[in-house]
Amino acid sequence: MKTIINSIGALALVASAFLMNSCQPKGPQEAVVGNAAAKVYVAPGQYDEFYNFVSGGFSGQVSVYGLPSGRLFRVIPTFSADPQTGYGYSEETKDMLKTSHGYVPWDDFHHTALSTTNGEHDGRWLFGNANNTPRVARINLKSFRTEEILEIPNSGGNHSSPFITENTEYVVAGTRFSVPMGANKDVPISSYKENFKGSISFIKVDQTTGDMSIAFQLRTPGFNYDLSRTGKGPSHGWFFFSCYNTEQAHTLLEVNASQNDKDFIMAVNWKKAEEYIAKGEGEKVKARYAHNVYSEKTHMTTSTIKDEVLVLDIMKYPDIVYFIPCPKSPHGCDVDPSGEYIVGSGKLAAMMPVFSFTKIQTAIANKDYEGDFQGIPVIKYESALHGEVQKPGLGPLHTEFDGNGNAYTSMFVSSEIVKWNVKTLEVLDRVPTYYSIGHLCVPGGPTKKPHGKYVIAYNKITKDRYLPTGPELTQSAQLYDISGDKMQLLLDFPTIGEPHYAEAIPASMLTAGSTKIYKLEENEHPYAAKGEKFTKVERNGNQVHVYMTAIRSHLTPDNIEGVRVGDEVYFHVTNLEQDWDVPHGFAIRGALNAEILVMPGETQTLKWKPQEAGVVPFYCTDFCSALHQEMSGYIRISPAGSNTPLKFSTGDTED
Amino acid sequence: MINIIKPNDQSHFDLILTSYFVSLMKNSKQTMKKILTILIAMTLFWSCAPDKPTNQEEFPDQPAAKSAVESQIMDPTKGIGAVKNVTLKTPLEQERVSRGIAIYEMKCSACHRLDEKRVVGPGWKDITKTRKPEWIMNMVTNVDVMLEQDAEAQKLLELCLTRMPNQNVSIGDARDVLEYMRQNDGEK
Ligand SMILES: [Cu+2]
Numbered sequence: 001m002k003t004i005i006n007s008i009g010a011l012a013l014v015a016s017a018f019l020m021n022s023c024q025p026k027g028p029q030e031a032v033v034g035n036a037a038a039k040v041y042v043a044p045g046q047y048d049e050f051y052n053f054v055s056g057g058f059s060g061q062v063s064v065y066g067l068p069s070g071r072l073f074r075v076i077p078t079f080s081a082d083p084q085t086g087y088g089y090s091e092e093t094k095d096m097l098k099t100s101h102g103y104v105p106w107d108d109f110h111h112t113a114l115s116t117t118n119g120e121h122d123g124r125w126l127f128g129n130a131n132n133t134p135r136v137a138r139i140n141l142k143s144f145r146t147e148e149i150l151e152i153p154n155s156g157g158n159h160s161s162p163f164i165t166e167n168t169e170y171v172v173a174g175t176r177f178s179v180p181m182g183a184n185k186d187v188p189i190s191s192y193k194e195n196f197k198g199s200i201s202f203i204k205v206d207q208t209t210g211d212m213s214i215a216f217q218l219r220t221p222g223f224n225y226d227l228s229r230t231g232k233g234p235s236h237g238w239f240f241f242s243c244y245n246t247e248q249a250h251t252l253l254e255v256n257a258s259q260n261d262k263d264f265i266m267a268v269n270w271k272k273a274e275e276y277i278a279k280g281e282g283e284k285v286k287a288r289y290a291h292n293v294y295s296e297k298t299h300m301t302t303s304t305i306k307d308e309v310l311v312l313d314i315m316k317y318p319d320i321v322y323f324i325p326c327p328k329s330p331h332g333c334d335v336d337p338s339g340e341y342i343v344g345s346g347k348l349a350a351m352m353p354v355f356s357f358t359k360i361q362t363a364i365a366n367k368d369y370e371g372d373f374q375g376i377p378v379i380k381y382e383s384a385l386h387g388e389v390q391k392p393g394l395g396p397l398h399t400e401f402d403g404n405g406n407a408y409t410s411m412f413v414s415s416e417i418v419k420w421n422v423k424t425l426e427v428l429d430r431v432p433t434y435y436s437i438g439h440l441c442v443p444g445g446p447t448k449k450p451h452g453k454y455v456i457a458y459n460k461i462t463k464d465r466y467l468p469t470g471p472e473l474t475q476s477a478q479l480y481d482i483s484g485d486k487m488q489l490l491l492d493f494p495t496i497g498e499p500h501y502a503e504a505i506p507a508s509m510l511t512a513g514s515t516k517i518y519k520l521e522e523n524e525h526p527y528a529a530k531g532e533k534f535t536k537v538e539r540n541g542n543q544v545h546v547y548m549t550a551i552r553s554h555l556t557p558d559n560i561e562g563v564r565v566g567d568e569v570y571f572h573v574t575n576l577e578q579d580w581d582v583p584h585g586f587a588i589r590g591a592l593n594a595e596i597l598v599m600p601g602e603t604q605t606l607k608w609k610p611q612e613a614g615v616v617p618f619y620c621t622d623f624c625s626a627l628h629q630e631m632s633g634y635i636r637i638s639p640a641g642s643n644t645p646l647k648f649s650t651g652d653t654e655d
Numbered sequence: 656m657i658n659i660i661k662p663n664d665q666s667h668f669d670l671i672l673t674s675y676f677v678s679l680m681k682n683s684k685q686t687m688k689k690i691l692t693i694l695i696a697m698t699l700f701w702s703c704a705p706d707k708p709t710n711q712e713e714f715p716d717q718p719a720a721k722s723a724v725e726s727q728i729m730d731p732t733k734g735i736g737a738v739k740n741v742t743l744k745t746p747l748e749q750e751r752v753s754r755g756i757a758i759y760e761m762k763c764s765a766c767h768r769l770d771e772k773r774v775v776g777p778g779w780k781d782i783t784k785t786r787k788p789e790w791i792m793n794m795v796t797n798v799d800v801m802l803e804q805d806a807e808a809q810k811l812l813e814l815c816l817t818r819m820p821n822q823n824v825s826i827g828d829a830r831d832v833l834e835y836m837r838q839n840d841g842e843k
Contacts, residue, residue, distance in 0.1 A: 517823060520761055531760040551765040552775070552817055576765050578823035625817050651774070 036490045039481060042069040047511075050443050050504040052456065053112050053126055054477065059497025060107045062128055064144065067443070067454060067504055068479055070493035078137050078146045079107030079130045083594035087146075090596045091570065091605035092525075093294070095303035099133055099151050100288040108132045110500040111162060114141075115205075119166040119232040119339075119448035123509040125210050127162035127171050134158030136173055136203060138210050143515040147294050150212045153287035153309055154181050154199040160228040162203075166236050166448075170270065171212065173201040174225035174241055181219070192250040196222035200241070201309075202270060211293065214306075216277055218268065218320065219313040221374050223248055224257070225266075227332055227398075232448055233339030235357040237271035240342050242326065242333035246373070258348060262325035262381065264373070265333055265344050267360060272320045273312055282312045297524045299603050315375055322364060323373055324355060325381040332398035336407065336422050337448050341386055343407065343422075345396040352396050352409065354425060356386035387425045393418045397438060398501075400445030402452040402482060408445075410437040410457065417457055417480065419487060431487045433457040433478055434465050442482070443504035451506060455480045455487065458499040466494065475499055516580040518601035525603035527572035532556045537648040544569045546648075550584035550598060551576040552625040554650060555618070558633030562646030565610055565639055571596075571618070574603040584631070585621030595621050610637040734808070735800050736793030738826060743788060747838055754828070755835025762822040763832070769839050775817050783840045788833055794819070795829040 042048050048066025051073075055062055060080030064073045081088025081097060088097045088105055097105055107130035115125040126139040134152035139145065152158050152173045160174030178196040180187050187195045198220035203212045224245040231238035243264040249256030276282065285308065292303045314321045326333075328346035335342050342355040362368070363383040370380045395413030402408070406428065409418050415436055419429040439458045443451035457478040465476060474494035481488040520530050529535045529547040535556045538545045544567050549556045555573075563569055573586045577600040587595040588608050596604040610616065620631035638644040733739065759767075766775035782791065786807075794801050794808060798819050801808040812818065824832070 519823065531762070532765045533760045549765060552820060554765070554775070556765065576762065577820055578762060579821040582820065627817060 034488070036488065040068040040070065040479065040491045042066065042071070048507060050451070050454075051507055051510060052441070052477075052502060052504045053114070054458070054495060054499045054502040055109045055112050055128060056496050057110060057475075057498030057500050058108050060109050060130070061496065062109060062112060062126065062139065063496040063499075065477070065493070066507075067456070068490065070477065070479060070491050072493075072496070074144060075496055076139055076144055076146065078128055078139065079109050079135065079149075081105040081594075084597070086594050086596035086604060086606065089594035089606075091607055092300045092603075095301040096146060096149055096292045096294060098292055098303045099135070099290045100153070100305060101133065104133045106132075107135065109497075110159065112501055112503050113162045113164045113171065114503045114505055115168040116164060116447055117167055119236075121444060121447055121505050121509060122168075123505060123513070124168070126503075127164065129158050129161040129173065131157055131159055131176070134161075134173065134175070136162045136171055136212065138205075138212060140210070141510055142513050143296065145294070147296075148210065148212055149290075149292045150203065150214070151289035151291070152201050152214070153289040154217060154285075154311075155179075155201070160200075160225045160241055163228040163230055163239070164205075165230045165239070165270070166232045168205050168207070170215065171203040171205060172228055172230075172239060173203060174228055175199045176224055176226065178222035178224065189250050192222060193248050196248070196250075198222055198225055200225065200268070202273070213291075214289075214309050216273065216282060216310045216312055218273065219311050219315075220266070220321070221376065223263075226330065229333055229335040229342075229446065231335060231339055231357065232337075235335065235339040235342075237269065238357070239268040239270055240333050240335060241266040241268065242330040242344065243323075244329040244331075258329060262327050263329055263346075264323040264378070265326045265330060265342065265355065267322045267324060269320055269322075273317070276312060276317055276320070277310065281317070282310045284308050285311045295524075296518065297522060299518070299523065299525045299528075318375060318377065321376055322360070323376055323378045324360065324384045325370070325378060326353060327351070332396070332409075334399040334401075334407075334446070336401050337403065337450055339448070341422050343399045343409070345399060345409065347395055347397065347412070349396070350391065352389040352392050353381075354386045354389065354422065355384045359386065360384045389420050389425045389427065392420065392427060393430065398440055400440055400442040400455065401450055402442055402445075403450045404452070406482075408440060408442060408455050408482070410440045412436055412438065412460075415459075417455060417487060419482070429486050431480060431489060433459055434476070434492065435463060436460040439499070439501045441502045441504055443506070446503070451504070453481070453483055454490075454504070455482050456502065456504070458495070458502060460498065462494070465492065477502075516600075517578050518599060520574075520576065520578060520601045523574070523601055523603060525572070525574070527570070527605065528574045528603040529556075529572070530574065531576070532650070535648075535650075537562075537646055539646055542567050544646075546571045548573045548586075549576050550574070550586070550620060550631075552582065553620070553627040553631040555586075555620065555631060555633050556650040557648035558650045559652070560633070560648045561636040561638075562644045563610060563635060563637055564642060564644075565613060565637060567610060569608045569610065569635070570605050571608065572603055572605045573598050575600050577601070582624060583622045584624055586618065587621045588618040588635070589616050597622060610635075613637050613639045730787075731806075732787050732790060734787070734790035734793035734797075735805050736797030738789045738792040738796065738829075741788040741792065741830070741833070743837070746843055748834055751831045751834035752838050755831040755833070755838075758824065758828050758832050759835055762824065766817075766819075773815070776815055776819055777811060779836055779839055781840055783833070783837050783842070791833055791836065792826065792829040795822070795824050795832065796826055 050067040052065040052067045061075050063075045077087035087093045110131050113127040128137045134155035138148040140147045155175040156177030156179035159176030162171045178198045180195045181197045200218040202215045204215040226242045228241045245257035246263045247259050287309045294301050326344040328348035330344045330346050332345035340357050344353045363379045368383040369377045393411035393414045397410045399407050399409045407422050416430050420427045437457045441456045459476045462476045475498050478492040479490045529549050536547045575584050575598040585597050596606045598604045615636050768778045771778040771780040
């Protein structure tokens with residue numbers, strides 16, 4: 001009874017929302033119906049069926065939810081510093097955020113890419129892009145930690161990234177903004193057509209370590225590269241990119257980049273590019289970019305600045321790249337599980353073209369071109385076209401697929417998900433989203449074998465959906481059951497940051513391999529104290545190194561004297577626990593950076609500069625045992641130049 | 656049933672455990688019945704155990720359930736866990752002692768002193784005289800179950816009020832620590 005009243009209430013709310021905003025959906029299923037609650041209920045202590053990795057957009061992180069419950073498990077610090085774990089603040093992790101510009105503590109994380117083998121999820125890594133200061137990150141799916149960040153040179157915003165090839169051979173990083181490249185970058189903005197270039201990086205991934213390196217960059221015409229997808233199955237060896245602003249406007253893009261009836265989908269034959277590289281083609285070009293790798297053995301980051309990339313100018317190799325006309329500023333460019341169909345989503349178009357890989361190949365073989373763009377062949381639209389989805393909805397953005405030949409497209413302007421059949425192009429169903437959906441996710445949707453079952457909408461606007469929280473409101477995710485003919489709304493939940501792309505993987509693929517502890521025996525941190533016997537305090541000029549241990553529930557040493565104003569104190573804290581879920585934290589009054597959280601068997605370092613004489617307490621921040629409140633200590637700070645002897649102890653009661 | 660022959664040899668334990676079960680299987684109907692009851696008891700135990708995976712996952716050869724059941728049939732003074740029978744040698748095996756010291760310093764010394772003084776955990780002086788070697792090794796390698804179910808371990812917890820942690824110690828390593836404890840208790 002209560003639920004009925006609730007749903008009537010929800011209906012009324014939704015209805016009033018429609019009245020308020022005529023742009024909002026007018027679909028038939030406005031509220032939750034039937035047994036939705038039962039379908040998302042995961043009883044306390046029970047596990048979810050899927051992990052959902054959701055990019056955090058301007059939060060710079062990725063969050064990990066369970067599906068179908070929508071419970072948030074973890075936020076993995078990636079491109080933004082995270083004071084609560086110490087990521088980006090500790091001496092070990094701060095270099096993860098190093099770039100050629102210096103330390104960049106924030107970014108805009110848009111897209112996830114779960115690694116694949118044979119086009120199917122393999123549960124090894126999750127890649128993510130930094131949109132602002134171009135970077136690609138690799139997260140280890142055993143430790144759920146960011147293990148590597150590679151900066152992308154010659155890029156003006158890393159948006160069409162990170163999309164991966166079928167066997168994770170390459171991660172691509174296409175520049176959203178074209179920028180001047182070459183020796184002289186100090187050129188008039190109005191010389192866009194002449195001086196601005198696009199750049200697509202192919203990042204090679206080491207199949208055992210995951211280590212990333214830029215294999216080559218394609219130098220492409222100057223316009224905007226938006227999104228991308230790999231070919232698979234028959235189209236393995238190809239990559240597809242959506243391009244907008246083929247007008248090559250450099251101001252008021254809102255109007256000036258929306259003039260052409262058609263922009264392009266760029267088809268890249270990367271196997272061809274590989275052949276050229278193997279033949280020694282391409283030019284080594286000076287570049288400066290950072291490569292940061294975190295080691296689970298030393299618990300430290302190694303950051304190196306690289307100074308060169310290999311560039312293939314596609315003007316010189318016209319059989320690497322082909323353009324396919326695509327209506328009105330395409331955004332999503334998605335390849336179906338069979339690898340045959342490529343869906344272009346023109347944000348401003350009233351229909352959606354679906355291209356056929358077979359037809360594209362035939363057109364190329366027959367030179368069935370309508371012309372060229374700066375020497376690059378432009379395939380005839382009709383020759384590449386499988387067909388058009390008519391009147392799908394307003395503002396199509398992205399498409400995901402289930403395992404039954406259906407596609408699900410997000411409609412930003414009309415706030416809905418539209419389900420259609422890839423072969424017949426017939427629209428089968430539509431459901432409203434609340435509101436203004438951006439990306440969407442079907443578990444395994446970009447792979448050869450989608451897991452199906454759900455589609456999740458990631459919405460930009462929540463307005464009246466939750467309790468108000470002042471001017472700034474949360475974004476949201478909405479979960480729909482897609483197991484039947486009709487999509488059914490089950491749940492919505494707030495998100496971290498502004499989610500863009502997200503992916504889901506069956507939990508069973510990750511749980512068994514999840515890291516529980518770091519083995520003390522394998523800890524190779526140069527400042528680790530692997531046992532209390534090895535704790536000490538060492539002075540080296542004005543640097544003081546404290547080799548400290550933490551275990552339930554004391555820190556060793558916990559009394560330190562002989563440190564002076566003007567010193568730099570490094571607390572190297574090794575957590576001696578070897579059991580799962582027993583981190584210790586370390587915080588000290590007046591620290592200008594953050595705290596550190598130290599996992600079992602790990603060593604992390606907090607740097608601290610005492611400012612005045614006195615005795616300063618420090619303590620463990622992670623409630624670790626019944627005696628956690630006792631887990632603390634003191635450091636005595638003497639004035640600069642004084643000669644209080646260096647001394648440290650734990651458990652000594654006499655002086 | 657278990658004889659410790661080679662130090663640090665986990666696979667050896669696996670072998671012996673497996674052969675134990677194989678020999679059971681080959682025996683009469685009665686044993687089959689026994690296995691059945693054990694299995695049922697295991698299921699019962701599991702169904703009320705928390706879902707959260709315990710440290711037992713890391714030592715799949717010594718699941719908590721099995722140990723729990725067997726303990727009812729076996730000598731309670733040996734504790735609960737995979738270690739059933741330890742053969743001690745005289746004189747002490749010096750190789751083990753030196754490995755035992757290294758493990759003690761890395762994983763135990765934060766809480767246990769070598770004299771009788773209790774810090775976080777009880778001091779180790781004379782522990783090998785008051786406890787069976789099997790009990791000590793089970794306490795170290797199966798501590799979560801011991802603290803749940805072994806009366807002696809529970810008494811200690813009431814005294815210390817901090818849970819002895821699982822320090823991810825293999826059976827071979829625990830044997831080495833035991834040898835060091837024997838030395839600490841004055842054995843030669
Ligand atoms: Cu603590």
